[in-house]
Each structure stands twice: as structure tokens, then as C-alpha cells.
Amino acid sequence: MSDRFWEKPLAALTRAEWEALCDGCGKCCLHKVEDADSGEIYPTNIACKLLDRHSCRCSHYRGRKAFVPDCVRLTADKVGALSWLPSTCAYRLRAAGKPLPDWHYLISGDRESVHAAGMSVRGWTVAEDEAGDIEHHLVDRDL
Numbered sequence: 001m002s003d004r005f006w007e008k009p010l011a012a013l014t015r016a017e018w019e020a021l022c023d024g025c026g027k028c029c030l031h032k033v034e035d036a037d038s039g040e041i042y043p044t045n046i047a048c049k050l051l052d053r054h055s056c057r058c059s060h061y062r063g064r065k066a067f068v069p070d071c072v073r074l075t076a077d078k079v080g081a082l083s084w085l086p087s088t089c090a091y092r093l094r095a096a097g098k099p100l101p102d103w104h105y106l107i108s109g110d111r112e113s114v115h116a117a118g119m120s121v122r123g124w125t126v127a128e129d130e131a132g133d134i135e136h137h138l139v140d141r142d143l
């Protein structure tokens with residue numbers, strides 16, 4: 001990976017650099033609810049069944065599509081159009097030409113920074129098989 005690769009345009013990243021850009025927040029792995037009238041998409045605190053709710057990482061990343069067929073694979077082309085991506089998402093920030101935040105591990109050098117800063121889903125999600133009615137799990141916070 002090249003020096004300070006996270007400052008390159010998304011389209012110029014190698015596959016390894018692309019994967020390494022993820023901050024490990026886990027916010028994109030929460031179930032979402034779409035308002036039938038407005039089309040707005042709202043996050044819930046229900047974690048995808050493959051999300052490790054402590055590490056906030058996918059427990060079966062390479063083979064995830066076999067278990068979660070609708071898991072979205074991010075690409076440089078798609079990022080700008082995905083309104084449900086959290087405002088803190090590293091891909092979203094870089095697509096907009098913004099720098100990574102101080103708590104991103106590529107800046108801090110520590111994978112725990114995202115959790116310590118309260119920017120991940122650690123500690124406030126429920127498992128999907130324990131959640132019950134999804135309408136009761138809408139998240140009242142800015143992601």
C-alpha cells in the first residue's frame with residue numbers, strides 16, 4: 001500500500017487500500033427501515049446476523065454474500081449515491097474530498113480509537129434474532 005493512500009481519490013485506490021480504508025465502525029451493518037411514502041431510509045440498532053457486535057466487524061466477510069445476499073458491496077462509483085451511508089463513513093468522507101477524522105485508525109494508529117470515540121456500534125446494538133419488531137428499534141441519533 002502506498003504512503004498516505006487514504007488521501008488518494010477513491011478511484012485510484014488498490015483493492016487492498018480500498019479495504020483498509022474502512023474505519024471498522026459497523027454502522028453500515030445495521031438493519032434499516034424504508035419509509036414507504038417518502039422513500040427515506042432510517043437506521044435501527046439491529047445488527048446484521050454476521051456482525052460481530054463487539055469488534056463491529058463482519059464475522060464472515062469474504063463469504064458474506066452466501067449468508068446475506070443483499071449486503072451491499074461498496075465501490076467508488078456507488079458511494080456518492082448511497083444516502084444511507086453514515087456521515088462518518090470513511091468512503092463517504094473521501095468521496096466528498098474530506099479528510100479522515102482523528103479517530104480513524106489510519107490517523108490514530110489504533111483500531112480501538114473508533115470505539116473509544118463513540119463512533120462505532122459497539123455497546124448499543126441488538127442481535128436480529130432477539131430484536132422482535134423492527135419498528136421499535138429505530139435509532140434516534142445521527143450516524
Ligand code: SF4
Pocket residue numbers: 028029030048049050051052057058059060061064065068071072
Ligand atoms: S454481511 Fe457482513 S458486511 Fe454485510 S451487512 Fe452483514 S455484517 Fe455487514
Ligand code: SF4
Pocket residue numbers: 021022023024025026027028029074085086088089090091
Ligand atoms: S460505515 Fe463505512 S467506514 Fe464504517 S464500517 Fe461501514 S463501510 Fe466501513
